[in-house]
Amino acid sequence: MQNPYLPYPVRIDEIVVETEDKNLKTFKLVFLNKEDEEKFNYKAGQFAELSIAGKGEIPIGIASSPVEKGFLKFTVNRAGVVTTHLHSMKEGDIMGVRGPLGNWYPWEMLEGKNILIVGGGFAFTTLRSSIVYMLHPDNRPKFGNIDVVYGARTPGMLLYKDELIQWEKRDDINVHITVDTTDDPDWKYNVGFVPPITEQKAPQGDENTYAIVCGPPIMIKFTQPVLEKLGYDHEHIIMSLENRMKCGIGMCGRCGIGKELVCKDGPVFTLAAINRTPREY
């Protein structure tokens, strides 16, 4: 019987400090055993439990993309016991990864559709995974227009800045970068909260357009009416939820919202599905 609680051993290959407050780091992890990497077959939108012996586990969205081979990437905010310890770890250290866990953005259904991605702050990780996936030459023809609205508090708080700038220059994706405020006179992108920028820049919703939204609760709260105004149906608004988790495989019981378990039946839900469950997230 395969033990779904047993993490695969991995080595920290590279650590990148992402933001100016140094609270977000991206960890590039390499499997110690090649066969584990093959078993770890994931799709954009899934998460994994990062396991540190002696500290515990923490569920984190996978920031690398299935089209990137040979490693996994996780961008981790320093917050609790496990993430604080993770931030103190060094390249070369051994830890564990358990997954992939949960469902993913519904790529089969999204084929042939226009995609709007709305992200805020450090919830951009699985959205990065998704963008890299869609922009891969094998996949780009499968999707219509791709628009991205991504905002952070300041320019220094944006994740994956180099990639954002690259995407911004491409003509097969419309990237709208925004910050709440900046005192940088040379800032050439948008200034403003994500919801109003979405209202200005995002395409109208129609039956061929889906929005994938991921961000802090306050951003989600104010983005939802904007998307409704733009004509997005609740079935066409796709969100990724977070809840406290332990097992990640639907057994320990804490992440439930109604009969759905965020870890196993989610984390990805349509807004329509979320509206059918108690708001316990």
Added chain:
Amino acid sequence: MIAYTDKVRQIARRLLEDCSVEMVIGFRKGSQPMMNEPCFIKKAEDADQLVWDGNCGINLANYLTGRKEKIAVFAKGCDSRNIVTHIVENKVQRDRLVIIGVPCTGMIDKRLVASQTEGEIEAVSETGDKVVVKLKDGGSTEFDRRQVLQGNCALCVHRNPVIYDELVADLVEEQTDVDHWADIREIEAMDVEKRRRFFEDLLAPCIRCYACRNACPLCYCPTCFVDESRPQWLGKGQDQIDVHTFHFLRAFHCAGRCTDCGACQRACPVGINMRLLTKKLEKDCFELYQWEAGMALDQRPALDTYKPDDPEGFIK
């Protein structure tokens, strides 16, 4: 005390009718013999749900913290002392409370009654000094009320509320001929090894459901030390040391505050008498500082004050 019910209802109805309070906290009849359920009443017409008898052992002071409403609460002697403690510790405001004092003759120990009864109990009633147990098979047994009181009630010397706005009945006579600390002296007399084994045995059945802590009006910390994760003070499993650490530290947190209301022991699903821990500290506070918790609003708790003549024999 069964006669209190009419008065309890009458007072609750009046307080709600004349808008003196927004809610009344009391007890309603439970679904089990010897069990009443704490409840709130917001409408005068619902006041008839309230009851009072020897099964109101849960300490209602536990239901006062963190509420916004102006509340009337029924308070036995011990409950009233915990309300005083709440007021002194700034957990509730005196002027937001109407305290209805209930002179108490002790609460019935349901486990004691059950263990002394052969067969399944269908109903239990009180008449004066008797507790009458009706059995499912039709028979019945009768107990002298004093013989089936909760351990703390049998030894209680503060049956009358110490603070109240009105009373449901005349004050009762306080017990004077009780040896309050006999069980503690026995434990104190044990040598270290024997005492350790005694505690091991006492706490062995604990399942860490925290009913004792949660039934206790003193345990209002937003995050209890056992639930802290940064730092995590103790393990969360069934290791004996973790279990003991929980019980011992909780008892120390109650030192000089515990009124021996017995809610912890009553709530415990596995019948642990953790009062033996809190009572030892109650005894120390009494003997060292002549302190009894919650007796007056203008006294600071024993561990909150320093007096030049505090005993200091432990300092070498």
Added chain:
Amino acid sequence: MEPDRLHFSWISSAESTKFVEVVTEITEKVKALGPNTHYVKKEAKVA
């Protein structure tokens, strides 16, 4: 816990000699007792 493991003393900042005496005395007492064995969790026991 053995009584000798816990010790309260009142020492003024001027009483350096007393401080040395007390600390030495306590250290010797605790050394004599050896490592504490009560309430030491060597490994979490599961039930």
Added chain:
Amino acid sequence: MKVINIDQKKWTKGIDTLGSSYKLIGPVAEKDFHTFEILQQGQLPDMSFTNTRLSPKEVVFPQSEDMFVYSLDQNDEDCNILKEAPKDYSPRVVLGIRPCDARAMRLVKLNFDTEQYKDPYWLRLYEATTFVGLACDQPCATCFCTSTGCGPYHEEGLDILLAKDGDGFKAKVLTDKGRQLAEASGWTDTADDGGAFENARRAAEAGITSKVATDRLRQMDTLELYGADFWEDVSFACINCGTCTYLCPTCWCFDIQDEVHGKKGKRMRNWDSCMFPIFTVHTTGHNPRGTKLHRVRQRFMHKLKYFVDKYDQGIMCVGCGRCVQQCPVNIDIRRVCDLMNSYGSENACAAQG
């Protein structure tokens, strides 16, 4: 019907024999109540018990159990790498488990044995265990098993069902596992009972007088029930202890914890409870079930609505009555179930005119 007759002598001898091939677990009298414990050699289970204070779920789902062990010593080659903790999955038998508790295991199995993931700890212990049930001829006033798809002679989840017969037992063998155990114990004396077993079953079922209605739960709208006005009243008395969940044979929630001692560590799991605030609190401090009302509602909604919708196997309750008996403040699941099941029915009647 063919049953196996086990008189007192055969019972004692059989149990003694079983001790060599099985770990024996049975009800043992503690100070005030019975618990399921490992029986020592020569010790007989106390089959005179009504039911145990704690459910025997601990047999397959210990309150605290090891999952993995690891070294934190940098000199060890496998430092920081988790290894399976050594476990004992040798055959064991639970003697005298009540039919409600055995059915509860089947309900819990739905959670631990899924198409996508299998919980190896729970399943291996479950598979290693033979369940010898004891039918209830004298139910408690708090027993409402017949309302939950169960009953005092219910066979689901049992390998053998025993019914008291004088100072011995009549046994009905229900599975291969049960057959093996019956053979190993020498309980082979088969005879026709002339319908006595069935009659006893009917009499026992008739003895369960406490009933709840569950028929409307499935059709009820989740959010309407969630927003019902009775939750404040239902939850008021609750002190948010874990008694109901820890005593419950169908509650399975758990926590995973790492513990380190020196250079060695282990990952273990412990029972957890939806009644505790920290069960769901986020690292940010946000708690999606931040109030007592949220948590009490979660417990009852999970048992009586979410589970019903998710598995279509009835409610997540077998009517053992433990939570009713031991709740320190007398919150009674039967009352809550009736409130839920009848919610909005007055309006529905009015709507039908």
